[in-house]
Amino acid sequence: MPFTSAHRRAFQILGTGTFFDSFDTVALAVTLTAVTSTMHIGLGDAGLLISAGYVGQIAGALGLGWAGERYGRRPVFLASMALFGVAALLAAGAWSGLSLGLFRLVQGIGLGAEVPVAAALFNELVRGRARGRSVMLYETSFTLGNMAASLVAAALFGLLHDEATWRTMLALGAIPLFVALWARPRLVESPRFLISRGRTAEAETLVTAMEAETLRKGRQLEPVEAPIAPDTRPTRLAEIFSTQYLRRTMMIWTVWFTTYFTLWGLTTWLPSLLVNEGGMHPATASLASAGLQAVNVVLVVTIALTVDRLGRRFWITLGYAVSALGAAMGALVTWSGQTQSPGGLIALAVPVLLGVNAVAPIAFMYTGELYPTRMRAWGTMAASSFRNVGAVLAPAVIGWVLDGDGGMAALYLMFLTTLVVGLVVFWAFGPETARRKLETLAS
Secondary structure (H helix, E strand, C coil), rough: CCHHHHHHHHHHHHHHHHHHHHHHHHHHHHHHHHHHCCCCHHHHHHHHHHHHHHHHHHHHHHHHHHHHCCHHHHHHHHHHHHHHHHHHHHCCCCCCHHHHHHHHHHHHHHHHHHHHHHHHHHHHHHHHHHHHHHHHHHHHHHHHHHHHHHHHHHHHHHHHHHHHHHHHHHHHHHHHHHHHHHCCCCCCCHHHHHHCCCHHHHHHHHHHHHHHHHHHCCCCCCCCCCCCCCCCCCCCCHHHCCCCCHHHHHHHHHHHHHHHHHHHHHHHHHHHHHHHHHCCCHHHHHHHHHHHHHHHHHHHHHHHHHHHCCCHHHHHHHHHHHHHHHHHHHHHEEEEECCCCHHHHHHHHHHHHHHHHHHHHHHHHHHHHHHHHHHHHHHHHHHHHHHHHHHHHHHHHHHHHHHHCCCCHHHHHHHHHHHHHHHHHHHCCCCCCCCCHHHHHHH
């Protein structure tokens, strides 16, 4: 099925959710120094504050994963967006570090369900030979959210005092609530999901409308191949550990953890390192982070245009390799203690962040390609929870490493070890999925 208005609306609505997922994560990272100073929070408690949102995301991914398979991708996505938006308003009005941490925990529950179920839904709407390009272009919203958060924070730091800046940044996370209300009558359910639940008439109505729109625009429909009997077996949560899927599950969980441990760890701490170690003003540090994200946008678009031709394995392997080489270089350079300048800190972070930023958006698409429709949302949510496990551990572990004798050199060595493990496991067990139909990939 070629792109129709239903695809475009899904692209816009689901992309908005993904945009605010990354916006909200970076919003706290780039304003963390302002939060700690105005709320009188120590570095240890700051790490716990960051981790609270990720703990919520783990709970959301696992707790609502089954709901995406039972009730559908659409209602779970809309409900999680609404929960995220309400909790963002509460977080913006927090009166203490404890209250802020609790509201971030609830906000994380919405985020933990929203992003993976959106990825599963969009994966199921687009056709196989262009799935990589379509999904990766959709995933640019993640990088754009990171960049927007850094730019908005830089502007607010120049206009407002510190407390007003971080409260405004968190309040912007309420926008998904209004998007969910607007999207309710406009977002379609996955026809694949409807068929898998025996709701064939509803699926037929949706697909017939898409076909009619295609014909009205003077485009031809492709010949229908021999139909595949619908798989209406119920979701069994333990099936991801069955003999058929165990290797894929362990492989993709490793990819998620190693990628996001490095990505969120470095992204969360880089603005603070630029301020505390490099002497940058918070606004300048935010602009530096935005510059890195602008490069990431170009990278993700490049991947989108080539991932169906070059394959998932090519880009994931290349991303890991670049990031690992960057971490090795960072360890060698920081061992000499010559990285106190902002420029030096950024230069060492660039290759590490570029590498994992190549792998991260592919992971959403790739995970959905590894499981059948009856367990695609659950499999994606279970796997994506490991990005949050990595994100929970990273702030605390990185703070502990930086306080130790090894400093930045030990930090880069830790990243190097993590990335090498991810690369080896992926290379051993990760199948190629480019340009293949979801039905054949899942077997």
